[in-house]
Amino acid sequence: MADQDAVVPGHTYRIGAVSRLTGVPADTLRVWERRYSVVSPVRSDSGTRLYGPDDVSRLTLIKRLVDRGDAISSVANLTLDQLRERIRGTDLPEQKSQPERPCRVMVIGSSLAARLRREAHLLDDIDFVGLYDSREAFFAAERPAIAPDLSVLEYPTVHGDQVREIGELAARCGAARAILVYTFASRATLDRLDARRLIPKRAPLNPRELRQWCLSRPAQAPAEDAEDPLDLSLPIPSRRFADADLIRIAAASPTVRCECPHHLVDLVLSLNAFERYSAECEDRNAEDAALHAYLHASTARARTLMEAALARVVAAEGIALAAPEGEI
Template identity: 35%
Template sequence: MISNDKAVHDVVYRAGTAARMAGLPVETLRVWERRYQLCDTQRSAHGQRLYSAEQIERLGLLKQLVDQGHAIGVLAGLSRTQLQLILGRHREPQAAYASAIRTVVVGSSLPRRLVVIDCAALGLEMRVRCASLGELEQSELDCEAELLIVEQSELDDTLLPRLEAVRARMADAAILVLYRFSSSAAIRALRMAGCLVARMPADLGELAPLCRLALQGQRIPLPAGPPPVPAQRFDEHTLATLAQASGRVNCECPRHLAEVLMTVGSFERYSAQCAARSPDDAELHAALQRSAGQARAVLEDALERLALAEGIPLPPYLANGT
């Protein structure tokens, strides 16, 4: 069902929804709550945590700061205002914008996140919001909007004709497509049709300039090639050592994560060997090798953070930040 903006300050969300809106894995939220008691949350009749919009915004701030390298143990006791000061995210007043962009917003989480942070602070006026493109297609669309923002996790060939049909009903409004995964071909087709296509920003403060670019008919160029794969940081011996190490609490996560990393690293090396000896599918195996390497790098970051949190000694070259 499509609805207009309304006050949501009294609305509460369960942990899974709150985590998605804040950009956190729900498992991370549970660990943070267990260790640091982040929020004075309400409880449902069944004992489930319930989060307010303000609490979700604070979780989003914590996530951004942790991603920048701040320790969650230091941040956990700070207020939302203190977190905003550290982040340096002073919102521009609405008056700083010549006029708010009248928008229709489609997506599973983006509309709710914009309500939580007050989209007017980004220079946006959300005329209509809905959870899916199918829902939008079935609507009357009697609003006047300049921009259609579509949040789509994966892009495919069916999206473009649907967007064109919706745009025809919106007096040729500009279109901004935000995605998480996509082929270069799907992105290129959307851009050739006049859509601005960009990865979903982790910080919604980055959304305002994207909206302005969409209205101006600007384009974001495709990357020249696949992103480089970071070098391996943990060798087999180090992973085996970390798997056997004891932390401050009785937790087997370091062992499990080290074992997963050994498996991913092994698959990365195996894919490289397949690419070298199988010319017919070398491109496929090279892509698998890159994907495994990127996954390994993410897991290595997680293992290093986990080891630091649990007090597990790291090799000198990691402990010194080199």
């Protein structure tokens, strides 16, 4: 592999590595930078372009949008958060041309409920089965006889300690899908929401967008060869269990008639080991730094999922850990 593809200190990448990681040809990348300023890489003393994780994430999302039909000029100057939100919009399921019946929608939130009361006459293809000004009003009201197709929850601000409350509220609504309309929330908090059941949408939510959600079919499973690009600008999630905790869990006698707790510990330990290995390769092997950065992030995501499963087993088994469960 040529030297121009090597990584430089600080986890910045040269153009060849970025091209392989994002799928954007190097020549196309140079054109996008010159004409549209999609990213602004720093330059080394010798004039070589050096890209950071944010640049890689921007280019990955921009390529997805361009591949789906967006003009490069329309997405080149969007922020990283705007690109992520636009991706969620393009991932909306295909619309039905002729819905069989009005979409049943439930709304909880003072300003949004008030607005939709005023604009209900503009949405004759939507049946509002409940417009509640607050959670308290929702809990006090009699439930509709037929469950809604879509619930819309309005939270001006969302913090980490509200994630469980929001998830429980969405479940109580009984809809197959729910949208969380928010104004301010951290990326870490939004990432904790269950994307399959609760979809975050930055306020405002206008009638056209609401109709689009109502007319959409349930999301279909992605094709087997569909790639879910990782966002390398996000921090690697911290470990949930220390090694001592994992050893304690493995040594506990399970009450369930299977070895699932032990197998889960083995999986998490293996993922921990490979995560460390891929991070070391990312630091030491300059030629394949882009690939190892992807492997490191992929392994960390897999490890986080398995830790969540293990935490559920620990709670079900009543296993006491050496220290309170949390990040280490």
